[in-house]
Amino acid sequence: MAGPSLAQLDAKLAALPSSGAYLLFKADWCPDCVRSTQAVRDAVAAAGAQLLELDVGAPTAWKTPTHPLRTDPRFQLGGVPTLVFWSSGLAAAKLGRELERAPTAAAAAQVAAAFVKQTAAA
Helix, strand or coil: CCCCCHHHHHHHHHCCCCCCEEEEEECCCCHHHHHHHHHHHHHHHHCCCCEEEEECCCHHHHCCCCCHHHHCCCCCCCCCCEEEEEECCEEEEEECHHHHCCCCHHHHHHHHHHHHHHHHCC
């Protein structure tokens, strides 16, 4: 896994505010991620929230069923990009397929903004 190890990830998660923050699992090689990353950044910033961006690594590693982020019960990632609302040490909500399938950056912005609005109000 490129990016932080699970131990490093645990330390980063522990440093997040218990009131909630967002985790964006993405990859630079993923066109859906490239299309939606700025939309997610903008939506989270507009809510005044914190965003932690996490790279899932190379395609060959990510596409194996045993990738640590796929098997970690906290995340159960099926694809990227995935946006997680992390609150009180738990994945309180997850946005995956809708963000992944957004056909344009504008559509990704709408999906991300709606998710952030919904979760920030919770």
